[in-house]
Amino acid sequence: MAGKVRRTKKKDDIFFNVFASTSSVERACELSGYSSSSVYRYKASDVEFSYKWEIAVKQTVSAVEGSLFDLAVNGDKDFKSLKYVDSEGKACHSLIPIKRRNPAAMQLFLKAHAPEKYNDRLVVAKLEPLANDDAEGLSDEDIQEELDRFDDLKRFELEREYPGITQIVDDYKNSFND
Known part of the structure; x- marks a missing residue:
């Protein structure tokens, strides 16, 4: 039977850094040395731990929103294959970088940030x-x-x-x- 893991500030910091960057409780527990049942118990019983948990979730949501914004505005980077014949009659092939717009990302972003105008279910x-x-x-x-x-x-x-x-x-x- 494994011994009880002692809670420390260092382990808490590791847990929240990993949790904020991955949004994975399992991964954060693995790297901090906590069990998932322990962190859920800490969250339920410790106001400061619960607050830090919510901050980590908000950081993750913010990162996803930033990625969604970039995808909605700048599109997804892709390549288009271009085949052509050069001046000597030789067949050539080139890859040209292009941006593909992502209508789903645009729609999701607008529904989230301007629901009064774009969310038909509101x-x-x-x-x-x-x-x-x-x-x-x-x-x-x-x-x-x-x-x-x-x-x-x-x-x-x-x-x-x-x-x-x-x-x-x-x-x-x-x-x-x-």
């Missing part, structure tokens, strides 16, 4: 408070339903602005219930 809900006379005829259940709807929409807006934030908040709240 549903924007307008939050309107109930007027006092509108609320008078509502039962306690109806009022609670309205409050829950409002809470869900605020969470949705928050999650859109800060992906992953609602999970962090929920984990933090749940840590007090355990």
Whole structure:
């Protein structure tokens, strides 16, 4: 049976550096010496570890967004084969570098960064408070339903602005219930 691995700042740094550059928990665990169950336990029980985890995820997302942007704007580098006959009648062959546009990358980028214009599935809900006379005829259940709807929409807006934030908040709240 293997001994328990001691957690250290150096191992944490290795874990987060690898995790941020690869987005692979498995690879980060392998190189830092942690087990995956240990890092998930650290994430659930240690606010600082959880925060660093979210930062590493955001760094990875940022790197992917940068690559997607480059692909959307500059296209994918490729080569076109050109066969021709030179002035002496000899058959020749050349490879010419070209850029292939990537419509899927362009569309994905636009949907992510301008969803109000390019995302056909986006549903924007307008939050309107109930007027006092509108609320008078509502039962306690109806009022609670309205409050829950409002809470869900605020969470949705928050999650859109800060992906992953609602999970962090929920984990933090749940840590007090355990």
